[in-house]
Amino acid sequence: MAAAATCSTGTRSTGSMVVAASRNNVTSFQRRGPRTSGTDSGCSRLVSISGTRPSVRNGQLLVSTGLPALDQLLGGGLAVGTVLLIEEDKYNIYSPLLFKYFLAEGIVTGHTLLVASAKEDPADILQELPAPLLDDNCKKECDEDICNHKTESNVKMKIAWRYQLLPKIEARPVSSSRFGHYYDVSKRIPQELIEASKWHGFFLPEKISSTLNEDPCSLNHGYIKLLQFIQNIIYKEGFDGSNPQKKQKNILRIGIQNLGSPLWGDDICWTENCDSNCSLTKFLYMLRGLLRTSLSACIITVPTHLIQNKAIIARVTNLSDTVVGLESFIGSEKETNPLYKDYHGLIHIRQIPQLNNLICDVSDVKDLAFKLKRKLFTIERPPAGNQSLHKENISLFMI
C-alpha cells in the first residue's frame, strides 16, 4: 500500500525524517507544526494530508469515519486503502447515518468525495449531510456540564484580552486539521461547504444504458460501470500516484450505498441459488485492488439481512477489511427488554483488519449499543442489567 509505505518510513524514526529533509535541501531543524488534538506531530511533512493521522500501532495512515466513538472502536480510525462494510439494520434507518457521517467528515477535512447510489441522486445525498459542530460550540452541544464553565472562561481574560481573541480567528469556518469532528444530525450541512468541496456522483440509472454491452466477465453490468468510474477518477485525479502532483496529496472518500440490493441489478437478495452469485464478491475484490493501490478509503452499506445465501455473507465479510453490523431494536423482542430501554440498537464490530501487523486492536468490549439522540449518534456499553432486574425481583417478593 502506497500510503502505508510512505507513512511508515516517515514515522518509524526521526532519523529518516532528517534524511528526507536534507534531501530537499532544507535544514534538519524544522519547527513542528501546531500541535492539534489527536494528530501525531511526528509525521513527516511528506505525508501531511489534512484529516489523516498515522496509527500509533503500525504507522498506518488513518482517516476518521466521522464518528469519534467508532474511530476509537476501530483502533484509531479507518485505514487508508481499506473498505468499511456496514451491515445494514433491518429497516435501513441507522446505516444511512453512518454513511452520511463518513461523507460529511470528508467535506469538512477537504477530501474528495465519490458517492455512488442506485436509489438516490448523489446530489440529494450530499444535501442531507449533518452539519458540523464548530470548535467553539462543539463542547457546549455535546456535553451539558461544560457550558457551566464557559462563562468562567469569558471572565478570565481581562488583562490578556488579546490572547482571548486568538482561537476565534480562523481563516475557514471549520478547522480541518483536527481528526474526527462532531456533527449535529438535526441540522443540514451549510450549502457553502458543499459547494467548496469536490465531489463526484455515480447515480446508477443515469450511467447505465438500456442496451447491454457484451462483457465476458461474470460481473453485473452496474458493478462494471461503477468500477470503471472509480478507476477513472483515481487515475485522472492522481490518487494512485500516477500523475505526480505539485499540489498537496489528498484522500478520495468513496461511499457506495445499498450495494448488493436489487436496485444494483444483483439477485443475491431474492434467491438462494443465483446465477451470478460471485458478482458482488468479484466486485469487492476488484474494489480492494483499486483501494490498495491508491490513497482512498471506502464505506459500503450492504443489506446483509436480505441475502439468502449465508455463504455469500461469509465471503463478503472475508473480502472486506472492517465490518460493522447494526442491529436495530425496532420490531424485535429486544425493544421491550428493560436492559435496552435507553438504546435504539446494538452495534457489532465483526472484523478489524490486521494490516502490516500480526495482531490487531481488538477492543475488549464486545457488547455495544447505540442510540440516536436528537443531535448525536452515540455508542455506549449498556449498563449491566443486574441492578434493575434485582429491584423488580425484590418488589415482586414483597408483594
Next chain:
Amino acid sequence: MFPELNNLLNTTPDQVEQGKLTLLCDAKTDGSFLVHHFLSFYLKANCKVCFVALIQSFSHYNIVGQKLGVSLTTARECGQLVFLEGLKSAVDVFFRPQEEPHPLQFLREANSGNLQPLYEFVQEALKPMDSGEAAWRCPVLLVDDLSVLLSLGVGAVAVLDFVHYCRATVCREWKGNVVALVHDSGDAEDEENDILLNGLGHQSHLILRAEGLATGFCKDVHGQLRILWRRSSQPTAQRDRSLTYQYKIQDKNVSFFAKGMSPAVL
C-alpha cells in the same frame, strides 16, 4: 518464523522436509499468522519461494516479514522470491486487457474459469534452473488464499485441479513443498468451500487448523491450533498424530502453550 511453532512441528530451517503438501485452515479466526510463519521459514531455509498472494498487498507481507527477520524486497531482487501480487495484477488484467495470457486471466472469463495460466506461471517461476548449480534448496509454492478463488467465480473442482497439478509438478517432480491457506466457513454452509477443504484435507501431509476458542473471545488466548500429521511414509509408524495447542499472538512472535496453561491463567 516462530521458534515455538518450529519446535512443535519438529522442523528447523536447516532440515526441511521435501515433497509435502501443507494445508493451513482457519475457522472463526484469522489464520494469516501461519502464512507469515511459513513464508519467513522457507525464506530463511534458503528455498526458492513462489508466493501467490491474492488477498493482501506486497508491503503488508514485507512489513510483517521484517518483524520476523526476513526482507521480502531483498529476496525478490536476488530471485529467491517470486511474488504474484493478486490485487495489483487483478486491476491490470481487468481494466487494461492484456494480449498475452495473464496468470489471473480467469477474472475476465464468465464461467467457472480455468486456472491453467496460473499454473503455468507457477511452473515458470519454480522450475529448476538449467545451469545445474543448486542455488536454492527446494522450490516452495505458497498460496494465500485459495478460498478467494471461489469468491472470484472459479469452481471448487478447478481449484482442486490446480492444486493437483502443482502437487504433481512441485512436490513430486521437483521435490518441493506446497503450502496453501483455505478458510473454513463453519456453519455458513458454503458447499464449494467444504468440497475444497475436504479434498485438500485428504491430500495433505500436514494440516494446521487455527480455530477460535469455543467459549468466545479472550484477550489472552487468541485461539487454538490443531496440528495433524497425515500420510506418514512408514506404515508402522503412528498414523495421523494430532496435537492441540492454544496460542497468543504478539507483536513479533506467537507463543504456544498447552490447553488451559495460558500464562494469564496460571
